[in-house]
Amino acid sequence: MKKEIIWVVIGIVVIGGIFLLKAKEKSEGPMEATEQSAQEKPADAMPMKVVTPPDMTDAQKAQATTAESAAAGSAVTFDVNGGNFYFVPTVMKVKKGDTVTINFKNDGGFHDFIIDEFNAKTDRIKDGAIATVTFVADKAGSFEYYCSVGSHRANGMKGMLIVE
Ligand SMILES: [Cu+2]
Incomplete structure (x- = not known):
């Protein structure tokens, strides 16, 4: 046990x-x-x-x-205002080859928007009107845009398009 x-x-x-x-x-x-x-x-x-x-x-x-x-080349558009005697913006930058469209609005007065080097030119428009111009920025450099009415350009109605 x-x-x-x-x-x-x-x-x-x-x-x-x-x-x-x-x-x-x-x-x-x-x-x-x-x-x-x-x-x-x-x-x-x-x-x-x-x-x-x-x-x-x-x-x-x-x-x-x-x-x-x-x-x-890209398609770029700028809304530009102009008046006595200015453009806004005063400087625009694009890349070479861009197709540039400018919608120019006249804030007051009688104006146009011109860049000689690209043969870009709007009609002369009265205050409140809008004119559009399109061009190809096929050259690099700095190009002045201006209003060709009277002495507006000399009075400061101008700006610079920079093509890089
Ligand atoms: Cu003008």
Whole structure:
């Protein structure tokens, strides 16, 4: 009988020990899993970064497209106001090859808008009227625009178109 009791005690100790080990494994297991997932997250992030280069390639393609369109010339429009004796804006910048449209509005008086170098010339219009002229800025440089009525140009009714 004593031997049976000893075996039962040993059995309880062994089974208890197994339960303790399993309990430890369970408590340690999730921690290891957490560490693994924490390690996997950067691992997942790395492929994401590897995916980025194609996006940059697309950006480069977009830049190339922009460069091509710039080389072909863009259509640009300016709203220009004029009066006694001024133009606003006084400076306009475009790129060589651009097709430039000027919507000239007369704030008051009798005026026109002229750039000799591009044969750009509006009709002479009265106050409140709008005249439009379009030309291709096919030369680089600085070109004065002015009003050809009377001495308006000498009185300051002028500005500068810069073609880069
Ligand atoms: Cu004028």
